[in-house]
Structure formats: structure tokens, C-alpha cells
Amino acid sequence: MVFLLPDGRRLEVEVAEGVRVLDAARAAGIPIEGACGGALACATCHVMLPEAWYARFPPPSPEEEEMLELAPELSPTSRLGCQLRLEAGLEGVTIQVPASSLLA
Numbered sequence: 224m225v226f227l228l229p230d231g232r233r234l235e236v237e238v239a240e241g242v243r244v245l246d247a248a249r250a251a252g253i254p255i256e257g258a259c260g261g262a263l264a265c266a267t268c269h270v271m272l273p274e275a276w277y278a279r280f281p282p283p284s285p286e287e288e289e290m291l292e293l294a295p296e297l298s299p300t301s302r303l304g305c306q307l308r309l310e311a312g313l314e315g316v317t318i319q320v321p322a323s324s325l326l327a
């Protein structure tokens with residue numbers, strides 16, 4: 224999969240099936256905040272998907288949608304990185320990490 228960073232860098236990483244996007248980013252050294260560790264109690268793991276990829280993930284739960292409303296830089300293809308798992312068939316997905324999700 225590929226991470227697009229706010230500074231324009233494009234980071235290509237190998238990720239095992241079933242890993243959450245939040246964990247994949249951290250393993251790649253990207254300091255996504257993810258303050259609640261995936262408990263759906265923050266929006267600091269906010270990421271964006273290209274439109275074509277957005278529909279390929281299971282849709283967000285009502286709880287995720289509620290939390291997303293708190294995310295700065297919200298877009299129509301925003302998701303929470305702790306709620307996205309990289310299942311089979313999602314190889315090559317590109318995930319954009321907004322500056323507001325990175326630890327300072």
C-alpha cells in the first residue's frame with residue numbers, strides 16, 4: 224500500500240492482510256496520533272481515501288461517522304485509520320494522511 228504524506232512524500236509499504244491502517248502507518252514510521260488507540264473515542268487517526276478506493280472498504284459504522292465529524296480537514300472520502308483493515312483485494316490502496324492527524 225501507499226501512504227501520501229502532507230509534505231508530498233509517497234511511502235510504499237508492505238502490509239500483512241488484516242492489519243489496520245493506523246497500525247500500518249505507525250509501523251512505517253508515520254506518527255499518526257491515534258490518541259484513543261482505536262476505541263472510536265477520538266478522530267486523531269483521520270485519513271482520506273481516493274474516491275475509487277473508498278467504496279471498496281466496508282462502510283463506516285454510525286459511531287465512526289459521528290467521530291469523523293470532529294476531524295479537521297474532513298472530506299467526503301474521510302475514514303478513521305483505526306477502523307480500516309487491509310483485507311485481501313485491497314493491495315495497492317493509497318491512503319492520504321492529513322497534517323492534522325500527525326503528532327507535532
Ligand code: FES
Binds near residue numbers: 266
Ligand atoms: S484512534 Fe481514536 S478513533 Fe481511531
